Structure formats: structure tokens, C-alpha cells
Amino acid sequence: MRERSYTSRQELDQYAFRPLVALLIPLACMVVQVLLPPWLLAKVGIDLPLLAVIYFAVARRSPIAGTITGTIIGLFQDGLTNLPFGVYGIAKAVIGYIAANIGFAVDMDNTVNRAIMNFAFSLAQSGMLYLIKRWVLADVTAHLLPIHEVIAAVANTAAGVPLFFLLDRFRIRE
């Protein structure tokens, strides 16, 4: 019987991306995001950069890489809004860190797991944005709109599952 060496789940499922892909995919997500019509954003609240953060964090399974990816994408998003730099940066850094850690424990190639993860992280980001605006920025006008956030989470789930399968084509097993 052939002897099999021990390999951790991280080593089995850890993927890498070419630098150009790692740069262009988040950029493409942000470009598409800013070109979405305002009525769609207002009604559905879809967040393509969030999906990019989740995907790269889970695929790389490196918490530090996930945190840095989330921070950079989040800061870019802050630059396009009228929010101070750091609101989306903090939220997406935390999302990237948690997504990378979850990636160790759960099979992320499974469609159901991907859907649940997208839904949960979308809600988590909404909650974090609310907390940052309310408690860090002391913005009394900040409100959490549960129905809107659930709709946004469903939209992110619906967009995220096919997007993840599309992005699977660009990953390289390490």
C-alpha cells in the first residue's frame, strides 16, 4: 500500500491567482459597480466588490491576504463615495479575515456553502457599516434597514454563486 503524506485542508485547497488576474478582477468588479444604475443600487443594494473580497479570501485561505485585499478594495470604495476613508475599509478587512478563516473549515466549492456564505457576509457587512457609522463616526442619522439589508443579501447571493463559478476558471492550485 502506497504511503500518503499528511496534507492539511489548507494545503489541499489553497489556490493562487496570477498577479494580473488578482488586480483586474477586483477592479472590474468596482467598475461594474459604479456603472450600475442608481435605481438598481437603491432598490437591490448589490455589492460586487464584497463578492470579490469573499472569493479571493476563501480561495487563498490566508487571513493576512484576505485582510489586505479587503482593506484595499474597501478603501477604493470609500474613495468613490462621500464617506470618510476607512468605513468600507474596516468592514471589508474584517470580512476578508473571517472569510479566509472559514475557508479552512468548510468546503467552499460547494454551491450551497457559497450561497450561505455570501448571504451571511452581506448581512455582516451591513451590520458593520451601521456600527462604524453609528459608533465610530457618531452619525445619529445612520439607520439599519432590515428588509433592505435582507434584499441586498439575497441579491449578493444570487450574483455571487454564478460569479464564483466564473472566477474559478482563473485560479491555480498551489
Next chain:
Amino acid sequence: MDSFLQRFKNPLVLIAIVLAQVLALAVQVQKPLHGFSARDGADGPRVSLLRSWISAVFTPIERGKNASSFGVRNLWFGYINLRHTHQENEDLKKEIARLKLEQDEFAEDAAQGRRLQALMAFKQRYVQQTVGAQIIGTSGSDQSQILLLDKGADFGLKPDQAVMTPDGVVGKIRDVFPHTAQLLLLNDPTSGAGVLLVSTRMRAILRGGPNGQVIITNLTADSRLKPGEQVVTSGGDQVFPRGLPVGVITSIAPDPQHQPYLMITLKPNADLSRLEEVLVITGTTGTLPADALADATTAEGVAEANKRAADLIAERLPSLHDDAGQAATGAAGSTGATNSPKTDSVPDLVRGTPGIPNSGLPRPRPALHPDRYSPGTVEPAQDLQPGARPGTPPTEAKPPQDNQDDH
């Protein structure tokens, strides 16, 4: 120590990155130490520069997409899809005719308003110069109601300039970059505008709500406030010129978080979620602009000519009844434009509006056979004396005499 750092490397990196950003947030939201910033939430120069760089990354792509979609749309609507153009043209001609009539009707009121404003030394700002701009992108977030315009400092755009469409006000300029600018919509929570409720003349502050609504929250309950009331800019914020349409009140409810204030929700006249082109007001003036002044003069002339023609027709046409003729004469007499014979100096209409025929109550004609119930036959109440018979002339009150004189 090394083992500790190695063991907790991942969470330590996260904590360091988050802390750095919290510190950055604290620096950015610092209030100015001296004076008051006219632009609440305005960025410092370094932050603005960062935004400028990020905007510069996305702007070429947004411009490219906008140009291609505009080209396709222009080709479709300009050359291919012309099915209803003729009908639309006819409808527009009819509308222009109707608007011309309306303009004539309003011209006199407007002239009177300007005279009164001049009399009261009222400072009115008129829109003098605008720059048309296209929307080429959004903020990409439902947390921030920002749109990106394709014009910037190169077209004279500056922060805090008002932005509108023909339907009404949409927002103001926030940040200006060399070739683009950020438009802060009215429904952003950091936005605000001074407004006036048209019928009640109440002043209020309008701002964006949490769900992308436009709300007023600084008015207390008042029975005169009703849904459907028009809201215009008041001019008090020094950003929006006075009198620009904003929207219509759709709902009024008590604000549970700020009693006793109301939560008044507005429907903006302009559809803020489907904007494509806007006008940025780059210049205002204290006097009516030359074009508008010429239009007003023309309209006043037309209105005067129409009025004279109507008077001539009214004079030449026979009246159906003598009474009607007398009433019309009375009404015209009050405006000073009468040529009809007038036998009595007493006006035939009571409390009529000058210039509007039959707007007052007709004065009753004298009775053919007067009796004690006929108007005017009984003395006024202040002339009557207690105990006196009706119809007897009032007697002079005699001073009391001494009893010895009677004897």
C-alpha cells in the same frame, strides 16, 4: 515573544489594520478648530487628493462606457426609432401655444411682483449661467447618494454650486476634480437645503433620509400642513437660488425619535434615481437676466394688447341685461377703465375684486313700493332711542329742569 507574534500573527495584522483605519477616520472627521465650515463633511486637501486619484482611475472607463452608450442611443432615437416624432411635434406645438397664453397671463403678476420686491429692497437671486453635464457614474454604494458628472473645474464648476434639471432641484456639487465632479443628491443623509412650503409659506430644512428618501424633520404639527403641498427652495442656504421647485409633500407623520417634530416625506420633482443630464448653476445675478427680461417685456406687451382688445370687445358688444351692464360698469369703474354712462356715484357692486367682473355682491335696487321692511327705511340702530315709536323723529334730549319753574 517571537512565538507569541508567530502564533497570533493573523489577528494582530487584522487589529493593526483596523486600528490604523480607525485613527484615519478620527483624523478625517475632526471639526475645524477656527470658524465654521460652510461645507459640512467636506474633505481636507489630502483626502480630496486621494479621492481625485481614485476618481481618475475610474473616470476614463466611465467616460468610454458613457460615450458608447450615448452613441448607440443617439443612433437609435435620432435615426431609427422615429415612429411617433410627428405626433410628438404636433403635441409640442400645442403645448407651446398653451404655455404662451399662460405666460401672458402671468406676465402682469410677475411685473407687479418685481415692482413690489424692488419697493421692499428684496434681494432676489436669478439664475444667470448654467453648465450642462452628463451623469457618467455613481458611487457604487447604497450608503452614499453621489453621482459623477463629466464636467469639472475645466468648465468652471465649484463646490456648493446648485444642480438642477428642468423638473427641479437635484442636489449640489460636492468635490470638483479637474475633469469631473461629484454631485451630492438631495436624498443623501449629509445633504441639506433650505426650502419653503408654497401655500403655508413655512420655512424648513430638507435633508436625505436613511432609505434614500427626501425628508423634512424640523417642523412641528400644524393643521395647515397637507400632503400635496408644493415645496420650493427658500434661498436661505446661499446655495440654491430662491423659488426653484423641489417636490411635493407625500406624507406627514409624527417623528417617533424627535417628538414633537414631524417626519414629512417629499417626492422630488426630478427622478433622482434616473438622472442622465443635469444643469449646474455656475452664476447668479441680482437682476433679471437679459434674455428673461426681454421675454418678460414681450409677454407684458402681449398681455397689455390682449387686455385692451378684451376691453374694446366688452364695450362694443351689447349686454344681455341692463343689470349685467350696470354690474360690469361698476366693476370696470373700480379699475378706472369705464366709458359707460354712470348715473349714480354709488358703485353697483359691493366688495368686488378690481378687474374681475361679477366678483362682488350686487347692490339691491330700490323698492318700487317701500314699506317698513324695505332696506333704508329704518334708521340705523345707533340713531334709535329706547321707547321711541318707529318712524318718529328722534327728539333732542332736554336737560332736567328745576321743579320750582313748573309751578
